[in-house]
Amino acid sequence: MSARTAPALDARTAADLLVALLPSTVPLTVAPLLPGAAPAPTETAVVATFVGATSVELVLVAETAVAQSLAGQGGVSLADALRPALEAAAGAFGHGVLDAAEVRPVGGDLTGDALTAFALEADGVPQAWFGVRPRAQHPGVPTQRSSSDRPAAQRADMRVLYDVEMTLTAEIGRTRLPVRQVLDLVPGSVLELDRTAGAPADLMVNGRLIARGEVVVVDEDYGIRITEIVSAEQAAG
Incomplete structure (x- = not known):
């Protein structure tokens, strides 16, 4: 280069x-x-x-x-x-x-x-x-x-x-739809995501992938049990 x-x-x-x-x-x-x-x-x-x-x-x-x-x-x-x-x-x-x-x-x-x-x-x-x-x-x-x-x-x-709060987001999958189908969405519509059932969810910090984990329920709230920490090289790839 x-x-x-x-x-x-x-x-x-x-x-x-x-x-x-x-x-x-x-x-x-x-x-x-x-x-x-x-x-x-x-x-x-x-x-x-x-x-x-x-x-x-x-x-x-x-x-x-x-x-x-x-x-x-x-x-x-x-x-x-x-x-x-x-x-x-x-x-x-x-x-x-x-x-x-x-x-x-x-x-x-x-x-x-x-x-x-x-x-x-x-x-x-x-x-x-x-x-x-x-x-x-x-x-x-x-x-x-x-x-x-x-x-x-x-x-x-x-x-x-260390006490600065950052936004963590769990993502279970994504899909892409043309605008026409997005406008046609109604209650009851089912979207197929790009991930199989039971696959780990992605944990994002300010939009960057840092870990993966299992979706669990903690006191009637959803949570994530970490199963993998993602390196910077893996996240960039």
Whole structure:
């Protein structure tokens, strides 16, 4: 892959991985960034460079989207709060190292022909923005730093995000219908889903598959008994 070619497929995977770990209090979905829908140049961006077999610059504008989660959580910088999401996004490009992030006005960071950009939306309204820009390749692939390599104080700061609530959804199957049949639905209609009876349900966090499990009943309410944890590679596949 040329360093000047935007890795569009990997960029979309990166966006899906990022949005699942973004500490937003509302579920966000990934959509293409349409003309005129970019953030104002004065909005705050967190920019980090990933160096590996595929080297990219990651641009995330999400200060407003995570403001409620960080309210009153003194000592946690915006860059630290968004670091787990950026690291998840970097995983879409293989092994490598994500450098320390820089916080700066977004300016023109979400523009340019080499950029692949997305809007992170709630109910169709952009709440945050994410972009991937390819960088020149470097010889060799650095070893990916693990979370244990971070300073203890930084890991402790991340604990203030542990109480941020994220939306979990159980999905037992899907189907596709033409608009004509959707309009013909009435009480009593039966839809055949793309999953056999007894197959495990999917457990989604903010739209990303994280686990599968059996549907159970707990005190007259439905529940999910986890039977499988889905890796990031399986979810992306």
